[in-house]
Amino acid sequence: MTETTAKIVTAIPGPKSLELLARRNAAVPRGVSHNTDIFAETAKGALIRDVDGNVFIDFAAGIGVINVGHCADEVVAAIKEQTERYIHTSINVAPYEPYVALAERLNAAAPIDNAKTMFVNSGAEAVENAVKIAKKFTGRTGIVTVDGSFHGRTLLTMSLTTKVKPYKDGFGPFAPDTYKIPCPNVYRNATDLSSDEFALSCAEEFAQMLQISLSPEMVACVIIEPVQGEGGFIPMPVAYLKRMREICSENGIVLIIDEIQSGMARTGTLFAIEQAGIAPDLLTTSKSLAAGLPLSAVIGRADIMDAAQAGGIGGTFAGNPVACAAALAVLDNIEKYDLNAKARKLGEYLTGRLNEMKAKYPVVGDVRGLGAMIGMEFVRDRKTKEPNKEIIGKITANALRHGVIFINAGILSNVIRFLPPLVMTEEQAEYSMDVLDAAIAESL
Template sequence: MGKRLVPFVGGLRMKFEDYQPYLSPALAKATDLIAISGKGCYLTDSKGDRYLDFVQGIAVNALGHCHPKVVEAIKTQAGKLITASFNVVNYPTTLELAKRLAEVTPGELNSVFFSNGGAEAIDGALKLAKAYTKRPAIIAFQGSFHGRSFGALSVTGSNAYYRKYYEPMVGSVYFTAYPSTDLCPKGFNEEQRTEYCLNELDRLFQNLVAPDQVAAIIMEPVQGEGGYVVPSKAFVQEIRERCDQYGILLIMDEIQSGYGRTGKMFASEHFDVVPDIMTVGKAIAGGLPMSAVISTQVIMAEWRSGMHGTTFGGNPICAAAALAVLDEFKQSCLLEHVNEEGAYLRNRLVRLQKKYSCISDVRGLGLMLAIEFSHPDGSPAGDLLEAVRAACLKNRLLTLSCGVHHNGMRFATPLNVTNDEIDQGIAIIESVLDQLYAQ
């Protein structure tokens, strides 16, 4: 692990700083690594150094880097047709993918609009909800992250910096509390957080926006950037009940939590709740850019021809890769593997928590897990997290942060990760914490 494999990969002697002037600084760069190749859980950079990748394109590579079946599907389709625009012609791969998605989605969610990325899918879902209900307002949650396009940013509540200089946002968006420890009164237990947040929603209906003016409530069944926060089952079911009571559509953003990440195909299944509209993305196409808005045929019928559109959505190569991903889910019993490895990773993280007092929480579902760092006085230790992440990078482990206070480390391993790969990553984190405590 971390061994330099070759002096220079492909003869390249590239340095990021030589190219940085040509790139907009708007895209935040977590590292200056130049990735040349990837296989499974590992990335190799232009210096020939190999990294254990617990980021995986931000939870995109469900099967790890360059899974052979995904690569073969891409090659085969690319040799036939790259694109002709799905709004002009139909592709066999994309038609088959729509059918296959309908087979794995819950309830009557069997009508699909393909897009290219998560934010684009969110914008589509918001438009669909308004088109169907003919209502103007949207309710979102504090701590949420849905993307950075204007529509998606308007329902994102995890970081004010994302919204800086962009006001006014899309109108008639209202935020309410999500039942995380960071967003509720200090000391509240799960039941109290649930009651508090439901009361906040009811006060919103009473004081700010009449429920018959609300087109949709949009929520992540497990918050992603907000800290991998898992709400209580009662909370999610009560949100569903309020939507039913007032004729409000429930949009579940499953872009990060869906596609097996939590041990079920979609995280909403943990709560026995079926949304009216669901967005998926990230892991859907094995690393290629693809997303989708999925709803019922009845709701989709109000999204009439020309009311939404795309040039690249439903690309046949992306669809071919997505079919290979679904094949692997079935053939490899991937969900069972996620639950087994998720339990193993959680156990390893709990052991870390017992050993290091700076780790104040372990939370999540399946392989959507996170640890939280806190100072001795209980305050968020974002500074410690960044020190840990920097040291992990030096030790050839790529990690990802999360949390409204930027003090969480989330684990986005491939869904087919092994015990050995988990052990390697935990050993690096443990070594780093030992070094930091020794200073």
């Protein structure tokens, strides 16, 4: 791709995208939805060119999958090299080195002493396997998740997810023995407590539940996203995470940190939980792990990981060698280009610009995040904080017409999430923020 920034040459969507859209609507069920109607032709770095020749700056990064940039040279080379050797033998039949090498790299990098790692294909599958391992290790069955969380679309992970529409509507009954605890969303703290006190009170509510409505012997694991993703890009306060760690340790509960969206340098460290200074028992990661190839990992304390019996975890395609080769190149790229530092720098720039917009437009209720994982929450009134979800569609459509892809998030569907590829240039970031500013003004 020769362009270095956005370029719009047709109406959006253009005629070729519209043709494909008609074919797509006839051939693909509506349940498989998409945020934009532009069809991709090529992608490189932070840019996507559509089939009509329009070039977009991509703030979705394949929903957090393209932290190292679209088609990073080193990743493409690793994929090509691996496909020429072998594509699949099955880890359960003839194991291969890329799986082992990737496990070794993640064991060394994760904030868990004496770790072991297993691979599956998707985020939901990683959460499913982490729960199975936690159940086997503890001999307990209950699963606790935080209000507002999203953990996937399979029966179990949908049951662990909060938002009914669209994720659960009509898909019940759900898996039993799942429990929700309060979310320390400091923006929506309706008490007189300070942010830290409020966060701690949420953890204490869980401690109380363990005395009253749940007993520790019922609970295998607690799953926490260190920055809630689909829930609205809500960072969990450090005080909360530390207290939850203590409560889990005191009660023999496995603490699973879900870094499927927040991991792989997104927040300025390989895993967001590093910034809280606590060690999870198990950690799930996926999305940017293999830069677009389906791969997910459960990394965890060896004694817990070894609880599952041989053949009890895994799957036919789990830890595919091409995906593992891509992930090894991703880890190299994170180091080679210091993408953690880039995430922090890009995050600072974007947060600064978004806060300028907050000062200008009362519809912006909150700007928050960690590193380059940032959310902007829209409200009708700053006092009542009544969610304004209608404006999100207008803003994202206006921005798309000017060549920038922004997508939404949020339990109340009123958040724009910013997940730029970490290789985004200053020119691209600046242009996109100008477009967003104008798109908000145009949508009021």
